[in-house]
Structures are given as structure tokens and as C-alpha cells.
Amino acid sequence: MTDTFSPIGRLADHRLALAGGILILMVSLMAVLAPHVAPHDPRQTDMDQSLTAPNRTFPLGTNKLGRCVLSQMIYGARVTLGVGMGVVLVSALVGMILGVVSGYYGGMVDEVIMRLVDVMFALPGILPALIIAGLLGPGIFNLMLALTITAWAGYARIVRSSVLTIKPLPFVESAKALGASHLYIMRVHIIPNCLAPVIVLATFGVARTILAVSALSFLGLGCQTPNFDWGAMLKESLLYMRTAPHLLVCPGLAIMLLVLAFNFLGDGLRDLMDVQANRKQKY
Amino acid sequence: MDEYLLKRMVSSVIAITGVSLLTFLLLFVLPGDPAEMLAISKYGPRDATQAAIDHLIRQEGLDQPVVIQYARWLKGVVSGDMGTSRISGKPVWQEINVRFPATLCLAGTSLVVSLCVGLPLGIVAALQRGTLWDHLATGTSLIGVAIPNFWLGLILILVFGLYLGWLPTFGYGTLPHLVLPAATVGISMAGITARLTRSAVIDVLGQAYIKTARAKGLPGRVILSRHVIKNALIPIVTIAGIQLGHLLEGTVIIEMVFAWPGIGRLLIEAVHNRDVPQIQGCVLYIAIVFCLVNVLIDLLYTRLDPRVRLTDRD
Numbered sequence: 001m002t003d004t005f006s007p008i009g010r011l012a013d014h015r016l017a018l019a020g021g022i023l024i025l026m027v028s029l030m031a032v033l034a035p036h037v038a039p040h041d042p043r044q045t046d047m048d049q050s051l052t053a054p055n056r057t058f059p060l061g062t063n064k065l066g067r068c069v070l071s072q073m074i075y076g077a078r079v080t081l082g083v084g085m086g087v088v089l090v091s092a093l094v095g096m097i098l099g100v101v102s103g104y105y106g107g108m109v110d111e112v113i114m115r116l117v118d119v120m121f122a123l124p125g126i127l128p129a130l131i132i133a134g135l136l137g138p139g140i141f142n143l144m145l146a147l148t149i150t151a152w153a154g155y156a157r158i159v160r161s162s163v164l165t166i167k168p169l170p171f172v173e174s175a176k177a178l179g180a181s182h183l184y185i186m187r188v189h190i191i192p193n194c195l196a197p198v199i200v201l202a203t204f205g206v207a208r209t210i211l212a213v214s215a216l217s218f219l220g221l222g223c224q225t226p227n228f229d230w231g232a233m234l235k236e237s238l239l240y241m242r243t244a245p246h247l248l249v250c251p252g253l254a255i256m257l258l259v260l261a262f263n264f265l266g267d268g269l270r271d272l273m274d275v276q277a278n279r280k281q282k283y
Numbered sequence: 284m285d286e287y288l289l290k291r292m293v294s295s296v297i298a299i300t301g302v303s304l305l306t307f308l309l310l311f312v313l314p315g316d317p318a319e320m321l322a323i324s325k326y327g328p329r330d331a332t333q334a335a336i337d338h339l340i341r342q343e344g345l346d347q348p349v350v351i352q353y354a355r356w357l358k359g360v361v362s363g364d365m366g367t368s369r370i371s372g373k374p375v376w377q378e379i380n381v382r383f384p385a386t387l388c389l390a391g392t393s394l395v396v397s398l399c400v401g402l403p404l405g406i407v408a409a410l411q412r413g414t415l416w417d418h419l420a421t422g423t424s425l426i427g428v429a430i431p432n433f434w435l436g437l438i439l440i441l442v443f444g445l446y447l448g449w450l451p452t453f454g455y456g457t458l459p460h461l462v463l464p465a466a467t468v469g470i471s472m473a474g475i476t477a478r479l480t481r482s483a484v485i486d487v488l489g490q491a492y493i494k495t496a497r498a499k500g501l502p503g504r505v506i507l508s509r510h511v512i513k514n515a516l517i518p519i520v521t522i523a524g525i526q527l528g529h530l531l532e533g534t535v536i537i538e539m540v541f542a543w544p545g546i547g548r549l550l551i552e553a554v555h556n557r558d559v560p561q562i563q564g565c566v567l568y569i570a571i572v573f574c575l576v577n578v579l580i581d582l583l584y585t586r587l588d589p590r591v592r593l594t595d596r597d
Contacts, residue, residue: 115294115297115298115301116301118294118297118298118301119298119301119302119305121298122295122298122299122301122302122570122573122574123302123566123569123570123573124527124528124529124530124531124532124569124573125528125529125531125532126532127531127532127535127550127566127569130535130550130551130554131306131309131550131554131562131566132309134551134554134555134557135309135554135557135562207429211431214431214434215431215432215433215536218431218433219536219539219551220555221554234433234434234437238437241437241440241441241445242441242445245441248434248437248438248441249438252431252434252437252438255431255434256426256429256430256431256434257429259428259429259430259431260425260426260429263425263428263429264425
């Protein structure tokens with residue numbers, strides 16, 4: 001291991017994290033540039049080419065309607081990755097604000113917010129999102145709403161505990177003594193110092209959200225036709241499992257690889273942030 | 284510790300009450316008029332006339348303030364009456380009770396599978412750190428964490444059910460029916476078990492008492508069984524606690540994949556049918572089981588490790 005001070009250099013030490021980052025970047029680029037990258041129009045039907053196995057024209061084969069699976073996956077990545085990142089971004093932001101407020105002010109506000117967090121944790125995993133999404137009705141927006149409503153709690157809890165350790169430190173006390181406002185202290189001293197665990201949690205959060213989105217779409221509670229994501233593609237593949245297994249294998253593998261990539265990146269970031277935390281403690 | 288237990292109980296009760304309140308309120312934020320939906324599900328779309336709706340509103344007390352409706356519902360829940368399912372017309376409790384054994388069976392078997400696969404994998408990886416075995420075990424566990432559990436189930440169905448024809452792919456009742464669903468949930472959890480076990484064992488291996496045992500000249504086998512495993516057991520119980528969430532979540536989704544007649548499938552079907560009383564019942568039931576087992580695991584934890592004073596934990 002090289003001892004380098006640049007975060008990028010240290011991230012590069014973790015080959016897996018780097019590989020994960022590159023994969024994420026590639027999938028993101030493909031999703032953004034979908035119209036230029038996809039070999040076919042994902043909605044173009046061709047009944048003569050129904051359920052063909054992977055071949056030269058259709059690298060990953062076609063589905064029932066003769067649509068190119070590769071193109072569908074490239075466009076589907078927009079939904080899967082977009083929802084994954086969007087949900088995490090919003091819920092991390094909301095969770096962070098509530099966590100900072102909860103930890104900083106304490107008292108009644110803290111009590112109320114933390115009990116709400118407990119409620120969110122009283123049901124395991126994606127169950128609350130499943131119920132909310134199901135009752136709101138299927139659709140991408142409702143799915144995102146449901147996942148965001150349930151995902152903020154984890155961030156709030158972790159931020160609150162970092163705020164509690166930062167709050168009694170001398171630099172916060174001195175800022176207070178110098179007459180800084182609460183808002184200033186939170187913005188300048190508290191939030192930057194509890195960002196690291198949030199970033200790590202958020203990276204793993206994207207992986208979890210991608211799995212959740214896929215599962216909910218698979219159950220018919222997410223993406224609806226004519227829209228599709230990888231989970232919805234898997235749902236569709238059920239009818240043709242025996243005749244066209246490529247429909248089942250490709251989106252599932254893609255989900256797994258992307259989740260793996262985010263987990264690797266999260267592992268790397270966690271090591272990276274820990275190094276920084278250790279260094280800070282040493283001084 | 285009693286104080287701690289009490290505190291945990293109270294916070295669990297608060298959380299469960301919160302869940303009940305939120306699930307109850309869901310009814311009112313839903314798009315569409317609840318009374319009309321109720322009438323349609325009860326009488327069918329043709330007979331859901333305005334008169335029928337008005338009758339239902341009076342009968343079910345839907346014109347009363349939300350707080351009173353909630354209080355009445357809660358009173359029913361406490362006395363064991365959660366209303367009737369709008370689809371089947373049977374009491375919600377009865378539906379849940381019929382389905383519960385299937386879920387318990389699947390969850391229990393899955394937990395055993397996950398421990399049988401994950402523990403040895405984690406222990407081997409920790410003992411053979413840096414070797415091919417470690418990489419293999421770690422790699423397997425990483426993939427296990429990342430694989431969508433429902434997809435794993437479908438792949439198993441494809442291979443063992445459709446191609447090889449060894450096992451039934453859906454249904455319930457006999458042992459062969461249990462194999463694929465339990466393998467799916469178990470394997471998808473084994474990755475986490477292995478990962479956590481590995482780090483727990485590595486932690487123990489670094490302790491001074493292991494060095495002492497080695498210095499005494501104890502054979503490796505004895506050190507492993509008497510010192511390493513025994514001490515690693517404490518974090519492993521915690522793993523079981525962490526696993527519980529995955530277990531319940533996995534069971535719910537896998538029940539859909541394998542048409543397993545458990546609570547998970549009951550819940551998802553109720554969600555699809557917008558059968559609100561049934562949803563409320565299932566959600567409350569799962570929340571209570573989840574919180575209760577979590578408290579139990581915490582208790583077990585204090586029993587296993589006398590050093591832990593759980594009052595310090597928060």
C-alpha cells in the first residue's frame with residue numbers, strides 16, 4: 001500500500017472500490033447517453049424476432065415483442081440507477097437535517113424525531129416501502145416517494161449520534177462563546193464533521209435502494225408499462241423462463257453487478273474515511 | 284438490567300403504537316373515498332349505490348372523527364378483533380393465524396440454512412486469512428449480499444425445477460416444496476452471516492487470551508472450540524438479531540416467488556387488493572413479532588456476555 005495523502009490515491013489502493021467506481025461511472029454514462037449507446041430503439045417491436053436468443057444483431061437477445069434486450073437494459077438503467085440515486089440523495093438530505101436538529105437541540109424535538117425513527121425501524125427492510133408504494137398505487141414517482149419516506153430514518157439516527165459526539169468538543173463550545181448563531185454552528189461546525197458516515201451509508205444505501213426498487217418493480221408495485229426498469233424486465237421474463245432464459249439472466253446479473261459495485265465503493269470509502277478519522281485523532 | 288428491559292419494552296410499545304397509527308392513517312391519505320372503496324369491495328361495482336355507501340358510512344362509523352375511529356379500532360385490536368378482510372370476508376386474525384405456521388416454517392428453515400452455510404464459511408475465512416479459502420469465502424459472501432433474493436429464487440427454479448426437474452417450484456406441504464424457498468432465503472442471508480462471523484472470529488483471534496492459550500501449548504483444535512468459537516458466539520447472536528430483518532423481508536418476497544402461503548404473500552396480496560383491514564393486521568403482526576424478537580435477542584445478549592451493561596448502550 002502506498003502512503004499517499006490524496007483521497008483519490010488512497011481510493012485507488014482499494015482495487016475493488018476503484019473497479020466498483022468505474023463500473024458505476026460506466027453504467028451512469030450509458031444511462032445518460034442511452035439514445036446514442038443503445039443499438040436499437042428499446043420500444044421498437046418486431047414480431048419476427050420474438051424471443052430470439054442472443055445473436056450478432058441483438059447481443060442479449062429479444063423479448064416477446066422482439067424488442068432488443070440490451071437496449072431495454074440501457075434505458076432501464078435510467079430508472080433503476082436514477083431512482084436509486086435520487087431516493088438516497090433526498091432521504092440522506094432529509095435525514096441529515098432531522099438528525100442534526102435532533103442531536104443539536106435535544107429535548108422534546110429529539111424525543112419526537114427519534115420515536116419517529118423507531119417507528120420506521122419497527123418494520124424490517126423494504127416492507128414499509130412496499131406497503132406505502134402499494135397503497136399509493138403503482139408508478140415510479142410513488143415508488144420513489146415510498147422509498148424516501150422510509151429511508152431517511154437511518155441517516156437521521158447516524159447523524160444524531162455523530163452530532164452528540166461533536167457537540168461537546170471545544171471548537172463548538174468556543175464558537176458558542178464567540179456568539180455564533182445556532183444555524184452558523186450547525187452549518188460550519190457540525191454538518192461538515194458528520195458528513196463522512198453519511199457518505200458511506202449513502203453509498204451502501206444506493207445498493208440497497210437498487211435492490212428494493214427491483215424487488216418492488218418485480219412485484220408489480222413499481223415501474224409500469226410502457227416504462228420499464230430492470231425489476232420490471234424480470235417480472236416480464238417470468239412467462240418465458242424456459243424458452244428464453246436470457247430474459248431472466250441478463251437484468252438479474254446487471255442488478256447484482258451494480259449492487260456489488262456500490263458495495264465495493266462503500267467499503268473503500270469507509271476505509272478511507274476511517275483513515276482520516278484516525279489521522280485526526282492522532283493530532 | 285430490569286430497568287433496561289423496561290425501557291426497551293416501552294420504546295417497542297411506542298414504536299408499535301406508532302406503526303398502528305400510521306397504518307390506520309394510511310386509509311385516509313389514500314386516493315379515493317374510503318367509504319366508496321369499501322362499498323365496491325363489499326357489494327361489487329354495480330351494487331355500490333349511494334344508498335349502500337351511506338349505509339356503510341353509518342354502519343362502520345366512517346363519519347366520526349379520525350381520532351375516535353382510531354380509538355375504536357385500537358380497542359378492537361387489543362381485544363383481538365382486527366376487523367374482517369374485505370376480500371375474503373373472514374376475520375383478519377383468522378387469516379393471519381392460518382398463514383403464520385407456513386411463514387414460521389420457511390423463516391426457521393432459512394435461518395438454519397443461513398447459519399449452516401455462513402458460520403463455517405466465516406470461520407474458515409477468518410482462520411485461513413489471506414489464503415485462497417478466505418478470498419473464496421469472502422467473494423461468495425459479497426455476491427450473496429448483492430444478489431437480489433427473488434432473482435436467486437428464480438434462477439434456482441430454472442435450474443432445479445425446470446431444467447433438472449428435481450424439485451417442485453411452487454406450493455406448500457411436503458419437504459421437497461420447502462427446499463428451494465428455504466435455500467433461496469438462507470443462501471441470500473448466508474453472505475452476511477459469513478461476513479460478520481469472519482470479522483467476529485478475527486476479532487477474537489487478536490485477543491490476548493488466545494495468545495495465552497497458544498503459549499500454554501494448547502492444541503489448535505482446543506483453542507478453536509473452547510476459546511475462539513465460544514467467544515465469537517456473542518457477536519454471532521447479534522448477527523442473528525441483524526439477520527431477523529433480512530429474514531422477514533426475504534421471506535415476504537420469496538413467498539411471492541414460490542407461491543408459499545405465508546403472511547408475506549397474504550400481505551402483498553392484500554396490498555394489491557387494497558384490502559386495508561388485512562394490511563393493517565399483517566403490518567401490526569409483523570411489527571410486533573419483529574420488535575419482540577429484537578428485545579429477546581438483546582436479553583440473550585446480556586445473558587451471554589456478563590461484561591455488557593446494556594444500560595450504557597444508549
